Amino acid sequence: MNRLIISFLLVTVLGISACSDDEPQDAVKEIRMSVSSETGFSSVFGSEQPIECMLVMSEDNPGVWEPLGFNSIEGFTYERGHEYYLSVKRTILANPPADASDRTYSLIHILEDRVVTEPEVPVDEKITSEEDIEYHDLCPFEKYAVSKGYIVDGNGKILYDDGSGSSLPSYDAARIWLEDVLDKGDPNWVKFESVPYMAIYSFVLSPFTDEIRLVRNGSSGPMFKDVIPEDEFARIQSMQSGEEVHYALILANVHKKGLQKLEFTVKKQ
Incomplete structure (x- = not known):
């Protein structure tokens, strides 16, 4: 009887372990991200008007500036007029909330922080009319x-x-x-x-x-x-x-x- 119980328990534990291994897991990776000194705008669910946000370029979509909320990188505080190059931990959520992004970010290091001074925005010399x-x-x-x-x-x-x-x-x-x-x-x-x-x-x-x-x-x-x-x-x-x-x-x-x-x-x- 004891051997039967032990065998049953082993099969149960192995079955639970197998199911656990089959569940999707969050994907975590260190990536580089550029943050523009200029801000942009993003449409937020439930908001009538677009809201101001950061513009970032990451390894996810190189060559393209994309909107990201000011508080979307844990541990990072954005200052207007600063241009950043960051090392961040990107987590792609296996089961993201229905009304939120499937990605989260947290700061690892600020690799570069450069102040960009723009007292005036120059117009292209070709634009005269x-x-x-x-x-x-x-x-x-x-x-x-x-x-x-x-x-x-x-x-x-x-x-x-x-x-x-x-x-x-x-x-x-x-x-x-x-x-x-x-x-x-x-x-x-x-x-x-x-x-x-x-x-x-x-x-x-x-x-x-x-x-x-x-x-x-x-x-x-x-x-x-x-x-x-x-x-x-x-x-x-x-x-x-x-x-x-x-x-x-x-x-x-x-x-x-x-x-x-x-x-x-x-x-x-």
Whole structure:
């Protein structure tokens, strides 16, 4: 009897061990990853608007910058304006959560940390007119909108022109908000939410100069002072009441290729 029990237990243990060996296992590997000094945007499930994120290039997809959340590399803190080269532990999950990525990352070493200073974004010397701006594939299309124009009073206060009386912060802190208005029913919606279609830059077409400037957009749009520099803002303040000027932004992706042209007005109160 004892021998039968022992034999049964051995068969059971071996059976459990065999089943365990057959279960899929997480794949862990040390890889190298580059992190850009520039940020991008990514669409997140449950969020109406794309959110700002890091742009990374890894051994998983060499030659391609991809979005990755700021807190997606355990033990690593990203600083804007820094360019990194990292050694990270990549884990490909055998059973990832249904609403999450199948990959996780944790920092092993920072191999390089370089500060990239960009006081101004240079425009390609070949771009001297709007016609010189090359558009990305399938663009322009109606993805973004500037929902309101602006009113400026003689004291430099900036208001929305929607009649609400709502004002923006100070000139130095005001932002020109870009709204993502693309219909989610568009057959290319998923594609258009990827990095090549994110508005990272804006080419500024000003009514006061033929020069085309390139500015960096933040997470929600360019700063007002970058689009309308101090000398132009002063000229707007000196205009007659009711006068208005028209600006245009040609939104561009991380490769500085055009996405869409947007226009807005600035009116003197």
